[in-house]
Amino acid sequence: MKVIVIGCGAGGGTSAQFARKMNRKAEIKIFEKGKNPQYSKCALPFVLCGEIEAHSIIEFSEDWFKKAKIDLQLDTEVFSIDFEGKIVETDKGSEEYDALIIATGAIPYSPIETEGKTYFFRTIEDVEAIKREVKHAKEAVVVGAGLIGLEVAEALKKLGMKVSIVELMPQILPAMIDQDMASLVRKKIEGEVDILLNEGVKEINDGKKMEVVTTNRAIKADFVVIATGNKPNVSLAKKCEVKKAIVVDEKCMTSMPDVYACGDCTQYKNIFGNEVVVGLGSIAVRQGMVAGMNAVGGNEKMPLLLNARTTKIFGLEVAAVGPLQREFPFQPIIGKFKGSTHPDYMKGKEIVVKVMGDEEGRICAAQIVGPGASQRINAFALAIHAGMTFDDFSKTETAYAPPVSPVIDASTIACDIAKRKQK
Incomplete structure (x- = not known):
């Protein structure tokens, strides 16, 4: 079996790796237009300011791919795909495939x-x-x-x-x-x-x-x-179903047989069933895992997207999961609380938690600003996957020690506030 991957970013590189984990005998080849193998684009700001060196953000080297028996072709551009004949045309020749993974990412807008x-x-x-x-x-x-x-x-x-x-x-x-x-x-x-x-x-x-x-x-x-955003690079996928990006199903399959796609060039459904463009490295990696395994005969499935996201700006941690308030198809119930990371006598730092859910109290989204925001958002992501309600979360037992955390966390208090707004 021969698998061709177009693009060696977070999605493409990961898909090749997991195709190899699933099938030790398959021939796997990656065509990458750039000069570098898979690296962390999210780390680029820290390369810019000099905190880290550019070479340190390369996650998997050419030698690593070679040892994994994955044929990585850098400086190789794919110009077209013959979906019926199962052939890709590159600037160095043509290649047949049994399964194809499109991971062409996005381009700056x-x-x-x-x-x-x-x-x-x-x-x-x-x-x-x-x-x-x-x-x-x-x-x-x-x-x-x-x-x-x-x-x-x-x-x-x-x-x-x-x-x-x-x-x-x-x-x-x-x-x-x-x-x-x-x-x-x-x-x-x-x-x-x-x-x-x-x-x-x-x-x-x-x-x-x-x-x-x-x-x-x-x-x-x-x-x-x-830095006005990126647009999905769908130029090679014109025969696939394309809306804002390449439409994929839960198996990361496109509308064309034996053709998968992952990463920033794709769109998939969120928890409301709406198609959203994938724009997060974390989702690209998870899609890559699914696409890679399924390309060699697996039956993996992607969950609906939550878009858990985080950053740290001038020392302030920011995190969110789920849709924005304006993206809800209904008026959400909202609980918001400004608390502290520690008991008052330990002089903790301010943290603000906003949680949103439906009329039945199911948690659908959360946003947090302050220390520990990302890990608290991870807890909310788990809660959304599990179908937890405001009431469930507000009763969650949380760890307490004065130098570490308060008796009752701001996240649970925000849910308690939201719960009391339910009719």
Whole structure:
């Protein structure tokens, strides 16, 4: 059996690994357009600020793939797929396959034309280009106040730069958390960088200094980073069912026989049954596991997506799971509580928990700002998978010790507040 994987990112690299774990005899080949094997794109901001080296974020080396008897072909671009004949055409020739896994990821999106010293933030090469620019720069503009934009802004700030962030929406982190929670994060970081909300970028002018023209002003900078999001790379999958991205089922199979897809190029159903574009490395890895095993005869299935997500911005931890409040198909019941990570006498740090659910009290989503947010969100993710209600969660026994945690955690109190709002 021969399996071909297009792309060696989080989804593609993982799919090849799990295809190998499932079938020790299959011929497995990966075609990767770039120069590097699988590496952590989520770690790129920390490479930019110098906390870690670029080589350290390569998760599986060429030698590792070789030892696993996976034929990794770097610098190899796939131009087309003959789905009927089961053949892929690359810039180095054609290859037949028995099963195909499309893991082409996403490509940076810009709402405006880019020119001059304007950079995207998606690859190691992007980071290297920005680092070269930083050596001779003092001011930068980041377009986009999403997760990537804020992490890039923090990295540039650590390098001693003056940073301005321009965001079209009325809040930061618009795809991650609700506006009420985002305002808490904004208060924390306002003294670190300039944040300009409700301002769309009309044009970027190249000159001795770059000029970013927004709906309200013109900002001078030495260079600009575009962090306005990514769009799924579906160019090779035109014969598959494609909406915003390649549509896959619970087995990560596309509409074409023996063709699977995983990662940022795909869309799959969330807990409400709505199709959502996959944009998280954690989901790409889990899809890769499923696609890889199923490509060699497995019967693995993906659960509905929760989109558990987290970040740490200027020392403040932020995490969320489930849909945003505006994405609910009904008016959710909401419990919100501002508490502390420790008993008052231990002078803990503030933590804010927001939990949302349906009229029957089933937990559907949560958002947390403060220390330990990510691990508390993991507990909520488990609760959603288990179908727990506000009442169930509010009665959860939690560990207590003064230097570690309070008697009753803020998460359980938020659920108790929500429970009391049920009719």
